[in-house]
Amino acid sequence: MSNNVLELKNVRRSFEQGGQNLDILRGVNMSIARGEVVALLGPSGSGKTTLLQIAGLLENPTSGDVIINGTRVESTADAYRTMLRRTQIGFVYQFHNLLPDFTALENLMLPQYVSNVPKAAAKKRAEELLASVGLAARAEHFPSQMSGGEQQRVAIARGLVTQPALLLADEPTGNLDPRTAEGVFAMMMETIRRFNIGALIVTHNHELASRMDRVLELKDGLV
Numbered sequence: 001m002s003n004n005v006l007e008l009k010n011v012r013r014s015f016e017q018g019g020q021n022l023d024i025l026r027g028v029n030m031s032i033a034r035g036e037v038v039a040l041l042g043p044s045g046s047g048k049t050t051l052l053q054i055a056g057l058l059e060n061p062t063s064g065d066v067i068i069n070g071t072r073v074e075s076t077a078d079a080y081r082t083m084l085r086r087t088q089i090g091f092v093y094q095f096h097n098l099l100p101d102f103t104a105l106e107n108l109m110l111p112q113y114v115s116n117v118p119k120a121a122a123k124k125r126a127e128e129l130l131a132s133v134g135l136a137a138r139a140e141h142f143p144s145q146m147s148g149g150e151q152q153r154v155a156i157a158r159g160l161v162t163q164p165a166l167l168l169a170d171e172p173t174g175n176l177d178p179r180t181a182e183g184v185f186a187m188m189m190e191t192i193r194r195f196n197i198g199a200l201i202v203t204h205n206h207e208l209a210s211r212m213d214r215v216l217e218l219k220d221g222l223v
Contacts, residue, residue, distance in 0.1 A: 004067070005088075005165040005198035006032040006055055011064035013050055024050050025061070026221030032198040034165065037189065039209035040202045042218035048202045049170060051218060055200060056168045057085045069165045086115050090159035090197075092188075094171035096151040098143040104130060104154045105139040108161045115162055129157040132194070133187055149180035156188050160195060167192060167199040174204065181205075 013025040024047040032038050042048045053059040054066060057073060066073045069088050073081060098107050108126035109119075117125070130139050133153045143151050152172065159167055172188060173181035185208055192199050201212065209215045216223050 003033045004031045005034050005069050006030075006200065007065070007067035008051075008055065009065040009067070011051075011054060011061045011066065013047070013054060013059075014062045023221055025054075027064070028218075028221075028223050030216060030223050032166065032200055034198050035193070035196045036214070037192055037199045037201065037212045039212040039215045040200055040218060040223075041204070041206070041209055041215060046218045047221060048218055052168050052170055052200065052202060055166075056089050056091060057081050086111075087162055088165045090162060090164035090167045092156050092159040092167065092169040092172045094174045096143070096155035098151055098154060098158070100143050103140050103142055104135060104146070107143075107154060108158050111158060111161055125161060125163075126157075129161055130154070132191055133157045147180075148176055149184055152176060152184050153187060156184070156191065160191060160197070163195065165198060167197050167201075169199065169201040171202055171204070173208070181208075185211075 008028050008030050011025055011028040012023070015022045015024060028051060040048055040051070050059065054061050057066070057068070068084050071084060073084065099110070102110065105123070105126050108129060109122045112122035112125060127136070127139060130136050133156060135150060135153055138146055138150060146154070156172065173185050176184060203209055
């Protein structure tokens with residue numbers, strides 16, 4: 001049985017623009033194993049976000065295979081894809097996107113409700129994850145009451161709260177000052193390692209990328 005949590009096989013993505021076919025991804029092949037942290041580099045406009053959206057089942061490829069934790073996605077129904085996205089994949093974005101009218105604890109409980117986790121279990125899991133990222137004392141605070149670094153740590157905890165097999169992160173420290181970014185990155189790596197999650201992290205920071213297990217570069221539509 002494969003240990004890969006993500007496999008992309010000859011994945012292509014094209015768009016129609018001005019009557020012409022624009023090839024963004026031209027046959028991407030890659031895999032990520034459980035517990036492996038992989039950096040994805042590439043110039044702006046190279047298709048990194050498109051690749052993440054396809055890997056996260058938010059967008060369909062024009063052709064090719066996407067395999068999540070052993071499941072070949074294109075052969076499944078939409079409802080099953082939604083279930084995979086909710087239970088097997090966690091997302092972290094450059095901007096934390098926390099719900100402003102909910103506390104840190106509630107921001108971590110809500111994704112679990114969508115997956116039908118009972119309230120008591122959802123609260124316990126949320127409290128444990130907030131503690132693991134050093135924010136137990138901030139559980140009842142709203143996003144506006146937290147610093148940028150604290151908000152991003154909550155966002156990372158939210159991405160892990162459903163205990164996914166795969167974490168996809170798009171410039172997770174790109175909106176932070178260097179000192180805060182360093183602390184958030186270290187915390188994210190430690191948390192990923194602790195839960196043995198496979199992770200694909202888009203970054204422009206070569207120094208941070210060098211501290212991951214592998215570095216991939218997306219260029220001219222190929223990895």
